[in-house]
Amino acid sequence: MKHTHPQPGDIGLTRINGVSGRLIRFGQWINGDGFADYEHAFLVLPDDRLLEAEPGGARIRPLAEYDGAEVLYVCPEGLTEAQRSAICRAATRYVGVPYSFLDYLAIATHRFHVPVPGLRRYVASTRHMICSQLVDQCYQDGGVHLFADGRWSGYVTPMALYTLLATG
Structure with a gap:
């Protein structure tokens, strides 16, 4: 559901x-999520704040x-x-979690069925997350599972969130 x-x-x-936006867009395209202009996702928190993953680690900002x-x-x-x-309470646990562009590569590796031992555990790890993984994890921790398509935990891009929640 979309709203303003x-x-x-x-x-x-x-x-x-x-460059960062173009790289993310390319990573999403490789992962089959399209080639559109949503390269970043964040979670809205109470008191006009948000949680977002960034290269320096996840942080809460105005x-x-x-x-x-x-x-x-x-x-x-x-x-x-x-x-x-519940989703917002869960979000506070992830402040400082490092960001990893390598997760786009890991997601693509899975999509193309390249056998890499431990890949699922690597992507599901909370030691590092891209922005969309962080949002999805907060939802999961809050008891809301966004995706019912059998995807592995952590295999989500900003465009996957857009496709699921904004195009339906």
Whole structure:
């Protein structure tokens, strides 16, 4: 479900400009998630804050840092206030979790059925997460499973979130 006024537990999807954005877009395309302009995802928290994964580690920032940016806010249909609260409580555990561009490569390796021992454990690890993995993990920890397609935990890109929540 798409909307314009963000609430705690919503997912913000936005564009990243420059080389990083192009690399993420390419990584999403390799993973079969399309080649569109949503390269970043974050989780809206109470008190006009957000949690996002970044190269220096996941951090909580003011939501106002995205004022003026083109952000699409999405969430699953029927998300309850109790679920929103649980998702946001879970989010605080992930402050400082490192970011890893290598997760895009790992996700692609799985997509192309390249046999790599320990790949599932590597991607599901909370030692490092890309932004969309972080959002998905907070939802899982809050008792809400976004994907029912049998994907491994952690195998999610910003475009996968867009496709699931904004195009339906």
